[in-house]
Amino acid sequence: xxxxxxxxxxxxxxxxxxxxxxxxxxxxxxxxxxxxxxxxxxxxxxxxxxxxxxxxxxxxxxxxxxxxxxxxxxxxxxxxxxxxxxxxxxxxxxxxxxxxxxxxxxxxxxxxxxxxxxxxxxx
Amino acid sequence: xxxxxxxxxxxxxxxxxxxxxxxxxxxxxxxxxxxxxxxxxxxxxxxxxxxxxxxxxxxxxxxxxxxxxxxxxxxxxxxxxxxxxxxxxxxxxxxxxxxxxxxxxxxxxxxxxxxxxxxxxxxxxxxxxxxxxxxxxxxxxxxxxxxxxxxxxxxxxxxxxxxxxxxxxxxxxxxxxxxxxxxxxxxx
Numbered sequence: 001x002x003x004x005x006x007x008x009x010x011x012x013x014x015x016x017x018x019x020x021x022x023x024x025x026x027x028x029x030x031x032x033x034x035x036x037x038x039x040x041x042x043x044x045x046x047x048x049x050x051x052x053x054x055x056x057x058x059x060x061x062x063x064x065x066x067x068x069x070x071x072x073x074x075x076x077x078x079x080x081x082x083x084x085x086x087x088x089x090x091x092x093x094x095x096x097x098x099x100x101x102x103x104x105x106x107x108x109x110x111x112x113x114x115x116x117x118x119x120x121x122x123x
Numbered sequence: 124x125x126x127x128x129x130x131x132x133x134x135x136x137x138x139x140x141x142x143x144x145x146x147x148x149x150x151x152x153x154x155x156x157x158x159x160x161x162x163x164x165x166x167x168x169x170x171x172x173x174x175x176x177x178x179x180x181x182x183x184x185x186x187x188x189x190x191x192x193x194x195x196x197x198x199x200x201x202x203x204x205x206x207x208x209x210x211x212x213x214x215x216x217x218x219x220x221x222x223x224x225x226x227x228x229x230x231x232x233x234x235x236x237x238x239x240x241x242x243x244x245x246x247x248x249x250x251x252x253x254x255x256x257x258x259x260x261x262x263x264x265x266x267x268x269x270x271x272x273x274x275x276x277x278x279x280x281x282x283x284x285x286x287x288x289x290x291x292x293x294x295x296x297x298x299x300x301x302x303x304x305x306x307x308x309x310x311x
Contacts, residue, residue, distance in 0.1 A: 006265060007293050013303060014265040017168070017243035023159040026177060030155050030184045034148070037185075 075101070132156075140197035143188075151191070154200075155184050162208055167243065168262040169212045171251035179215060183208045205267060209259070209277055216255055242303075249299035253292050260285050261292035 075098035082088035082095065093099070131139060131153035139157075142150035162183055166176035186207050194203055250258050256278075263274045271289065275282040 007297060009303070010265055010293060010296055010300070013242060013246055013300060014168075017246045018161075018164050018266065019243065021160040021163050023156050026159050026163065026180070027152060027155045030159075030181050030188075031148070031152055033181060033185055034151075034188050 128153075136200060137197040140191070140194065140200045144191050144194065144197070151188060154187075158204060159184070162204065164243075165205075165208055165262065165266055166212065167247055168250055168266050169259065170215075171247040179211055180208075183211050186211065206277060209263070212259070213278070245300065245303070249296055252299060253295055256280065256284075257288040257292040257295075260288040261296065264289050 075096060077097050078088075078092070078095045079097065079100060080095055082091060088095075128149040131150055134150075134153070136154070136157065139150045139154045143154055159180065163177055163180045166179045166183075167173055170176050170179065183204070187204060190207075194200065250262065253261065259278060260274050260280070263269045263277065264271070269277065271282060271285050274280070274289075275285045278285070280288075
């Protein structure tokens with residue numbers, strides 16, 4: 001094979017030319033470039049996120065706000081009509097759809113813990 | 124108290140590669156420090172211009188950082204790094220003629236031969252007179268010790284072409300560097 005027939009003089013010259021180069025400055029330049037890339041990616045990501053948020057707010061902002069109002073009104077709806085008296089005022093925080101949802105969620109977690117031995121989402 | 128990073132210079136390369144794959148920049152820095160000399164020397168042989176070679180070597184390491192997660196076997200880092208270096212060089216060649224004109228360089232007298240630096244300079248000058256592909260194949264053979272088959276695979280060139288490039292390139296390089304052979308003091 002030709003490969004085994006490398007010119008020994010040339011081989012020797014290549015070996016001589018292959019000297020150890022000081023690498024501190026070169027390595028520092030490479031690392032600086034990598035840091036700059038990281039900053040660039042970060043700045044780009046932040047700009048893109050801001051643009052996306054701004055665009056989303058322009059498109060969905062108003063309807064999102066209306067949706068939030070609707071949800072909060074639905075959650076605050078009283079479960080039982082207790083009239084306008086002091087009892088109604090006293091029980092107002094507990095007498096809502098939101099309270100019912102929280103109690104149901106808690107009960108389901110406790111039930112799951114009893115049956116499966118663990119809480120959902122925990123090892 | 125010493126940090127784990129303080130031991131990086133003594134760590135095996137495969138370990139540093141594994142750490143760099145997880146995004147450890149200190150490990151990557153240690154890798155660059157360890158490998159920069161060979162890659163810069165390789166690029167110097169390819170292009171003959173030290174400043175350009177250093178810039179290209181930086182590009183190589185930058186690519187390494189961007190792609191190191193795709194390297195499955197840390198033990199294959201050396202070959203992978205060489206492949207990236209060749210890719211960067213070929214891409215550079217495609218962009219523009221990286222060579223100084225051969226006519227400009229031919230006829231130059233060998234520099235003073237007291238140091239390895241001047242040997243490198245003469246070698247780079249002589250290499251620069253060769254056609255791009257011929258030089259690439261010759262450097263991969265002599266500088267990197269690759270077989271013809273490996274060079275053909277790495278550069279995507281037919282095996283016969285690689286062989287003839289190395290044969291012709293060796294002859295031309297010998298001629299260009301004949302002063303080294305004729306000078307008994309150099310021992311060449």
